[in-house]
Amino acid sequence: MTSIAKAPGKIILFGEHFVVYENRAILGAIDKYATVTSEKTNTDNILISSSLGQSSIKKDEEVSNVEKKFRPFFYIAKQLISKNGFDKGISIKIESEIPIGAGLGSSSACCVAAAASISNLFGNTNEKEILELSIQAEKTIFPNSSGADCTVSVHGGIIEYQKEKGFSKINTKNKFNFLIIDSEQIHATDKVVERVKKFKNENTNVFTELCSEEERLITKALESMENNDLKTIGKCMAQNQIFLEQIGVSNDELLSIIEEIEMITFGAKITGAGDGGCVIALTEEESDLSEYTNTTKYQTYHVSIQKTGMQVFNS
Ligand code: MEV
Numbered sequence: 001m002t003s004i005a006k007a008p009g010k011i012i013l014f015g016e017h018f019v020v021y022e023n024r025a026i027l028g029a030i031d032k033y034a035t036v037t038s039e040k041t042n043t044d045n046i047l048i049s050s051s052l053g054q055s056s057i058k059k060d061e062e063v064s065n066v067e068k069k070f071r072p073f074f075y076i077a078k079q080l081i082s083k084n085g086f087d088k089g090i091s092i093k094i095e096s097e098i099p100i101g102a103g104l105g106s107s108s109a110c111c112v113a114a115a116a117s118i119s120n121l122f123g124n125t126n127e128k129e130i131l132e133l134s135i136q137a138e139k140t141i142f143p144n145s146s147g148a149d150c151t152v153s154v155h156g157g158i159i160e161y162q163k164e165k166g167f168s169k170i171n172t173k174n175k176f177n178f179l180i181i182d183s184e185q186i187h188a189t190d191k192v193v194e195r196v197k198k199f200k201n202e203n204t205n206v207f208t209e210l211c212s213e214e215e216r217l218i219t220k221a222l223e224s225m226e227n228n229d230l231k232t233i234g235k236c237m238a239q240n241q242i243f244l245e246q247i248g249v250s251n252d253e254l255l256s257i258i259e260e261i262e263m264i265t266f267g268a269k270i271t272g273a274g275d276g277g278c279v280i281a282l283t284e285e286e287s288d289l290s291e292y293t294n295t296t297k298y299q300t301y302h303v304s305i306q307k308t309g310m311q312v313f314n315s
Helices: 071-083 106-121 127-139 148-155 189-202 204-226 230-246 252-262 290-295
Strands: 002-014 025-040 045-050 053-058 090-096 158-162 166-169 177-182 267-271 278-283 299-304 311-314
Touching: 002 106, 002 148, 002 204, 002 230, 002 267, 002 278, 025 106, 025 148, 025 204, 025 299, 045 071, 071 090, 071 106, 071 127, 090 106, 106 127, 106 148, 106 311, 127 148, 148 158, 148 166, 158 204, 177 252, 189 204, 204 230, 230 252, 230 267, 230 278, 252 267, 252 278
Parallel strands: 045 090
Antiparallel strands: 002 025, 002 311, 025 090, 025 158, 045 053, 158 166, 177 278, 177 299, 267 278
16 A cells, blocks of 8 residues: 655744743645655655655664654654554655745645555554654644644644643634745754754743733734734734744844835734845735745745645555
8 A cells, every 4th residue: 555645834823932931823724735645565664755865764873863854754653663563664755846945845845745554554543643753743843842843743733832732723714824934044943943942041031021922912913903904913913023033033034025015015023033035025816926036036926724634545
């Protein structure tokens, strides 16, 4: 049997970084996907292939000895082989249309799709277990992960997320459309999160105050989403961007992208870890931004929020 699973990437509308410290965040799943195809094999190895390379690893190898780019997938396969008492190996093929290191949840979507695909090989498609496994897998390379990205990838739609409380779906009338502008400055989420931790430790009062302000902003943003008030949502995004600048995860290039795109959309901000990666701008469904997208030097994508999260298929 071949098992295929698809999982969406994400944008963070509000609350990145603050969510690592028990605050709320609002995330949406986007129409860009990671797909993982897996099969049981007759060897003793876990075979992983992706655009980053290929590796065949003995299934009793220690997880920590495996190269970082393969480690989460090896972890998932090893856990499920052991849990199901399987005595052979697994092959895993990872394909993704989500840019890597751009703040669009590529790594989480790949972990979710791998956990879903391999779990399904053993007849299990339980969302809660798949989510738990994908978060643990991501933690093998990024121990401080809040789990937010994997959660929206599993469940889809727009969610409110808090580390201890988990998630709740936000039901909105609007589909929400965004233009994503990729600065093509690749970032490493774990390093940016470490830097914010240092900022927090050295500026405890400022950080605590920013967390409270972000909380108030999220309350306002949720109300505006309920009322489909795109103007206010855009303003809240611009305010969130200021908070992200204050914790030091923006830079001049991102700021100049934001200043330009803000003039023709409702509002814009970094999405995800920052320090590079993508900017998201909230747009009208029918808005024509071709003058910008045809002339900018950056790669742009129109995305809308996807109601469906991970999906599993047999073939
Ligand atoms: C990364 O997409 C979002 C961060 O808040 C980290 C996390 O939530 O794990 C920066």
